[in-house]
Amino acid sequence: MDIALQSRAPHQAQSRHFEWQYLDLMKQIWTHGHERSDRTGVGTRSLFGATMRFELSDNAIPLLTTKRVYWKAAAREMLWFLTGDTNIRPLVAQGVHIWTDWPLDSYRKATGEEIDRDAFEARIIADADFAERWGDLGPVYGKQWTDWPVYEPVDAEPSLFRKRPKGINQIAELVESLRTNPGSRRHIFEGWNVAELDRMALPPCHKTYQFFVADGKLTGLLYQRSCDLALGVPFNIFSAALIIRMLAQQCDLEPGELIWNGGDVHLYLNHRELVETQLSREPHGAPRLDIVRQPDSIFDYRIEDFEVRDYTPQSHIAAPVAV
Known part of the structure; x- marks a missing residue:
């Protein structure tokens, strides 16, 4: 085991950079995770159940600094999801x-x-x-978010059902709900459509989003069922924070927190070099995300609307994607 992994002491909560919770989780999985076979055949070290919290006030954004996260790719993906394209x-x-x-x-x-x-x-x-x-x-993320299929009985033949031309736009309904009924406990959008999982190239990993309004602030909770901690999660936490920021702007709220809940949180066995390199680094800085324009709709944002500042990450760490 790398000496850096053995010697790093836990960091006190009051002085912690936001990224330490991610690095501590990575260390815990790499040193104590259960070694398991998986769908890809690569093998993982995993634990079940983890939580991280990220403050989003003052334009804070959870971009990892111990390696470069290509945030524009994550933002473009989020905008693509919101189009419903697959x-x-x-x-x-x-x-x-x-x-x-x-x-x-x-x-x-x-x-x-x-x-x-x-x-x-x-x-x-x-x-x-x-x-x-x-x-x-197939009907991945954006399709479910903006066009969840709805079937209705055929009048002349009640045992038969037909698909409506347009399904439920969960994102549009969420925006309306946040604006008109902020105290609701139903501010949710969901990607896990059981009936269509077998048609998806990959069933949704970041599957359930829920939102909470208090004191004029919008907090979002993401439940992620399958969490590739090294490659996927850095994108996922940025994207979740981004949509909280977009929703808050559209609903005249301030951003609160992102709460990330992971189910099966894992590191692939062929990511040793990435893990040991990243765990040898110290996080630094306080990245900020500015939204420079307020579009008329949650669906009208463009990549040019987002500017990240004070982000000086350490170098990218390459690692293979398990398909």
């Missing part, structure tokens, strides 16, 4: 590659062609028909 083509066109591995893997298995990622993405961009066939992820 095809990777708009993401790839913006240089966002975080969803490519799943359709690429499906294409390789279906065709036997050993195409690399760059060539696959070039075809996705250049050929709309190819993108329609091979770039769609």
Whole structure:
């Protein structure tokens, strides 16, 4: 075991940088996690049940500083979710590659062609028909958030049901609920549609969001069922904080906290170099996120509306994605 992992002492809560809770969780999993087989075949060290809290007042944003988090990619993904789109083509066109591995893997298995990622993405961009066939992820995140399917009985045949042309826009209903009934305990949107899981390239990991209004502040809680702590969670906590900030602006509220709850929190066994490198580093600084424009709707934000300042992270740490 790396000496840095053994010697680091717990940090007192009153003096802790927000990132220590993440690093302490990483250390706990790496040193005491249960070693398990998993869907990808790579293997993990895991624990079940974890919580982190991040203060969002004064434009604070939980961007890790012990490695670079490419926040614009996470923001572009969130904006893509809010469109309800499920095809990777708009993401790839913006240089966002975080969803490519799943359709690429499906294409390789279906065709036997050993195409690399760059060539696959070039075809996705250049050929709309190819993108329609091979770039769609199924009814993932944004589809459920903005168009949850609803079925109604056929009048002449009550035992038959038909799908409504447009489903439930959970995000639009959430905004209305926050504005008109802030004390509600039903400020929730959900991605875990059991009936459609088998059609998704990946069932939702960050699955349930709930919100709470008190003293003019909006706090959000994210429950994440499956948590790739090294690669996925840094994006997830930024994205969750971002949507809290967007919702707060739309509802004339101040941002409160992000509370992150993880179910199966794990580190992949092939992430040793990343883990040991990151745990040898010290967090620093206080990143801030400014939203420079208030659009008319939660669905009208653009990447240019977000500016991050005072973010001076240490260097990126590469690691493989388990598909």
